[in-house]
Amino acid sequence: MASNLQEQPPAIDEEQYYHDAQLGALWTSSRTLIPAVAALFGGIYFAYFYLRSLNSNGMWDPHRITASPIIGAAIMILGLAGMAVQVLANRRLRRGFTLDFIVGSFVNALILLIATGLQIWMLTRLPFPPGYSGYSGVYIAFAPVEALVIFLSGYWIFTLAMRAVRSQGFFRADGGVGVSGHMMAENFRANLDGFTAFFVFFALLNVFSWYLFFILA
């Protein structure tokens, strides 16, 4: 934390100090978000496994009806696609191609918006009423949370893309927000890094959810 303070003769450079702290805070908070969200989904997975193993009155999923597997798979794949786009976009950003990053991030945001929409649409056309079986209940619990987290991820990357748009001119001389040594650029990158870590985690978690609700059922 207190590294490279020796170089600053006037005691502590406070701006730098709190800037570093803020970068650390972004790291910490995005990384603590991951277990917290994992716990959130973990509760639902627990419900899934618990009810599945109890299979009260043979009613876990008596007719093996799942929610639409096509839309389910589509949502999962959209998540992975968004992840791929984002990883590529980030790489372009580090190389100084801010515009590519902006386009990539907006594409990702759009993908996530579509996934959100699909998830909600899917809820309106379920092949079972809510109280139909154990499975139907757990799926109906899972879907809105999934939609919400996808949506918030989309929001997050959208704010970053917008920031990149606005600051394009400002950082142009420095080689772009992905390269600049300016504090605001560092801050931006820390935020983006937090998002990416979270999002990769979440996209992978989606694969697991998909496996549970559509394959294992």
Added chain:
Amino acid sequence: MAISQQELAERKADNRRRGWQIFAIWLVLTVITDYLVWFVWGPHMPPGTMTTTAAAQQFDFKFLTAMVVPVLFMVWVYGGYVLVNFRAKPGDRGDGIVLTGNRKIQGIWYVASTVMVLFLAGFGTFELIANNGIGTGGGPSPIWTPSAKSPLVIQVIAQQWRFTYRWPQFGGMETTSLDLPTNTTVKFDVTSLDVIHDFWAYQLGVKADANPGVNNVAYTTTTSQVGRFTVRCDELCGIWHGAMYNYGHVVTRSAFYNWAHQMQVQNAGVTKLLPPFSLTYTPSYSGAGGGYYPSYDPNGSTQTY
């Protein structure tokens, strides 16, 4: 910080002296109190000795209390000693000694507390198993069961806000009162028709949740004591939970059989109308379930609201 060797040695000697003082007071108080706990209070401890499980619970309660007494006195005696001896005199604004740890004391503490805790867990497990679940609900098929070949089976059916009892060995009759014979192993099959209740027969040392759709089995064995016992619902089950109690009796065997046969005859008309005896009951969807779920046939094909 800088204190001389001599001061250090003096301090050590003083610590030792005070340590022994505390130990002595502690020992005396503990021994006296434990004696009182075991021999004076012990025989009167709840929940009495009407059944084997009640007696076992009483013994465990006594045992734990005897174990806890030294712990309580350790803190109290130490605390009292410290407060009397190390209080700042009025006007003394000085500080205490510098002492940031003591390996030996800490080590003893870690080891002692670990040993005690492991012992208690082992003891609790032993008692649980040796007493066949010690009167607690052991789920639908308990693995710790009494050796008695054919226990008296009583199904406890809880519903808002009463208990009824069904007797598979007496023609499946259902009674609102509960009599038990002396010196008999009893198996309670506890279930519920609506929300979660808990069947707590205090003097019998039996406690088991009544879950809807689940059979929760508890065993006990009555002794030769006869008398009244209380049955209370011990899990919040709604508005009248507080009034969900009644009484049962342990009676001699002959009295019990008289009662049971009389009940069987008296209830024969009603028994015919009851659903067949089963370990759990699912209330009909429009019945006790309150029509909560829309009336589609869950085993049939999909229907919408």
Added chain:
Amino acid sequence: MAVEMTPVSGVKSPSGSRADGLKFVKPWFTGNFFTALIGGAIGYAFGHWLGNAIASGYTVTINSGYNDVATYLSLLFGIVGWFVGLGALNYPIQKLLGLEPLEPAKSEKRTFWEHWTYSTDHKVVGVQYLFGMLLYFLVAGLLALGIRTELLSPTYHIWAPETYIEIVGEHGTMMMMMMTSVVMGPFGNFLIPLMIGSKKMAFPRLEAVSFWFTVPSFLILLSALWQGGFQSGWTGYAPLSIQGGPGQSDYDVAFMLMAFSMILASINMTATIINYRAPGMRWSRMPILAWGLITTAFTMLLSVPVLIDGLYVMGLDRAVRTAMLYAGHGGSSFLWENLFWFFGHPEVYLLALPGFALTTELLPVFARKPIFAYKTSAAGMIGVATLSFFVWQHHLFMSGMNPDMRPLFMLTTELISIPTGFLYLVAMGTLWKGKIRLEVPMLFLLAVFWNFLWGGVTGVYNSDVPVDALVHGSFFVMAHFHFTIMGQLMFAVFAGVYYYVPLLFGVKMNDKLGKISFWIIFISFNSTFLPLFMIGLLGQPRRVFEYAVRLQHLNQWVTVSAYVLGFGILLYVINLVWSLAVTRTPSEPNPWESQGLEWQVGYPVPKDNFEKIPVVLRSPYYYGYENPGPIADLDPSAERVAVVSGGDE
């Protein structure tokens, strides 16, 4: 989540950036309690209308006569309106537009009015929390007296049975919700930056939002009272909770809001403690309160989401009639018990840990000695927090669920006593050969140990399945957790408030009144709850309005003691309010002669806490050292900084 991730500091508006497209913006407006109420009311009305528009034709609505969908939607939109009215949504919307929101200015001196507004100043938030939680506590305490009054007689009832259950549930839920934040909220927000030598919190907006979640949570929970309440108590066991009316939905939403508050506060707390420590504030020098709060925060982050799941599952079963908690359609009532207690047990420890941390923090000041076995104390807290995730089924020993696992849960539960015991070791060692000053906060601290001893040893009874067969669900358990929570946490809070009032408000509370109120509270607390152990052992279950006639005398004794206890607490609160509003006896800058960093800044705490970033030189517990030297250099020179950042000492 994503809403608040962007930092606000470090962003100075560089001149000329406007031209380059960067746009720095202030919040469009700052809301306050009243605008929030208006926003909330509008949102509520809208949600209600929407719910009726959607669901009033459903057969279930027509059959049951009330509309769960409308209830939930009105609460949901009410919350949205609440935050719009507060101005909390300025920031996320500005981010959405790619603007760079500026950190809202802090004022030199906190004003009274500021505490009603959406402030991001951690000192304001701390004080808001303090009074917010106090209000929660007093209201819930009043309800407790309602319960005790009913229990004066086993047969004569002053409340209708549904009212009685309603009061019990409200009391329990309100207390359990409030207690989660009663240390982290006020003390955490106000003191942690001061203690670790920081000028700010990592995420000031998160901190503000975490407080403003607690207010609607309280209001909604309270509103259940005139909506028929909820019959299911704070544990909300299904299917009873599925039967409940709109009041149950209030329980659901209110608890959920508190859960969000806890999560946000925890993210802020961990990020701050990890990253914002001043140079030289090593982990080994960190105040024990900070250790306690960071462990608590991690515990919350992992357990509270599961509570959200549980409440959400209940909400769905109620509002859209899924069947996750109903065995007839493939669910199970055990599911709720598991989800609830998977949070519920860590919860009881995330109430206890801050209490212990606060106690251990203050103890050295009054014992005039360093903390004994500092590392053990931190390790104890971490151990408790970790183990607390593996014990939840000890609440379900009688349930018939996983009966064969009971020996395992008995073991893990009893293992927790080991790290819990560490905290006694630490305290006892700290008192040895101290110069104990029996001032009012110290009295409360010592009482913490007396009280928790009862709570702790009876915990061992509860965790022992054979004995739990006797005590489960009875007043014995009720007495157990009142000793652990009220006797430990609330006493620690009483000590903490008394101790920190000079720092927070620059005034001292009245010592004489403080002592009187302490003795009344302490004695009447014990005389209220010790007999309850006996009452439970003699067979009285919890949450009942009728009991055996032979227990009447004991119950009356308890009720009268409870009144006295209520009076004692009132006295304490009057002392607080009176000192703040009327007498305002100014306090010396560091009345307890503490070495803590938080006391070095003087009153009023400057706007940014410290003129310059301090350099911490040593642990805050050097009592008894001959020349301890200052704890921190508040105006560090370059050499000092160089030495510290060198890292070895």
